[in-house]
Amino acid sequence: MGKKAPTRLDYALLGLIHQAPMSGYDLRKVMAETALGDYSSSPGAIYPALARLEKNGYIEGEEDRSRSLRPRKLYQPTTGGRKIFREWLSQEVTRYDVSHDLDEVMLRFAFHSVLGSSEATRRFLEQLATEIEGYVDDLKGQRKLIPKEAPIHARLALEAGLEQNRAAARWARKALRHFTGDGA
Amino acid sequence: MGKKAPTRLDYALLGLIHQAPMSGYDLRKVMAETALGDYSSSPGAIYPALARLEKNGYIEGEEDRSRSLRPRKLYQPTTGGRKIFREWLSQEVTRYDVSHDLDEVMLRFAFHSVLGSSEATRRFLEQLATEIEGYVDDLKGQRKLIPKEAPIHARLALEAGLEQNRAAARWARKALRHFTGDGA
């Protein structure tokens, strides 16, 4: 009976309906058209996800017959849904998160406005920057371990990861400046 | 009977045993200790993957009893396995690859030494750089579409993706210089 942890897709959907009530069809369009698309826009993913979110009491669907088309179900988060969503957003950013799932961390950041606290976002970005910088050091350590006789490609591939993470760290430090000095 | 397309994990394993024959246990260690870890190191993933690669005729396992421990199976790619691996490496780099699975593209690059042709790698990096640069432009277009009243977080999250891709593009252009001017 212990509810399963929601998936990234679940959280993406939950986040979107925090902004405005949406139907499965709406959600599919948003997913397909924006960078969120990585989290799938196929009906075989979206509709079952909505069904389990509803079953777990995180969202509530209401039939909308105001249009003459086939009626659609408009979903909204429940109180419980808002709660677990905020908890997800507020989770600590760990080294593991950064090295294994930076995309999910970024997804969390993208929805951080839901918390309505620039203090929380500041903490989040501070942790994020610190952990990415630590991970960059890890990667530098790994680079040293690559034997000299190894093909250049291996080293270069690692450097690609390094550069992307350096860029992410710089971004986090820069983003931090957007949330310091005001109380929005 | 039409063989399924191998997964990224399959290709990662196939690539590793191109360097030296390895057992499932060896492969798990490499996956766990290096950045390749994203492609899973759990026995429930590795052993079934090896089993299906063998079933499809891409790898061949041989019992090694030279150690007094429990015998291990040392895997090597077959001719067919080498062939599909080279085909995978030689695939064109598309916009779709770059925007949906840059990690897989980087995995391909990491194993590019198997082709033993700096001409092929040059082409690969040239395409990669071009497509990432195109994707960066797409993202700039998306950024313009974000309504002004949207929370800053959404725009910043998109900018994180932008910066990471810009870094990847710079990396590709720089890596390209390693493969121009010599015939290795």
Place this chain on the structure above:
DNA sequence: TCGCACATGTAACGTGTTACATGATTCA
């Protein structure tokens, strides 16, 4: 009337996850 946009779903299938099972050898 043909096809497209709207709109929701299901079924088969493959793959990864976690947890479990098994067993030999080495070393403290």
Place this chain on the structure above:
DNA sequence: TGAATCATGTAACACGTTACATGTGCGA
């Protein structure tokens, strides 16, 4: 004797993928 390392595997489960099924209203 017990723990750690070597070594291979299976079982239950959840999720995403692709493809299919169904049906309305609107414009060309």
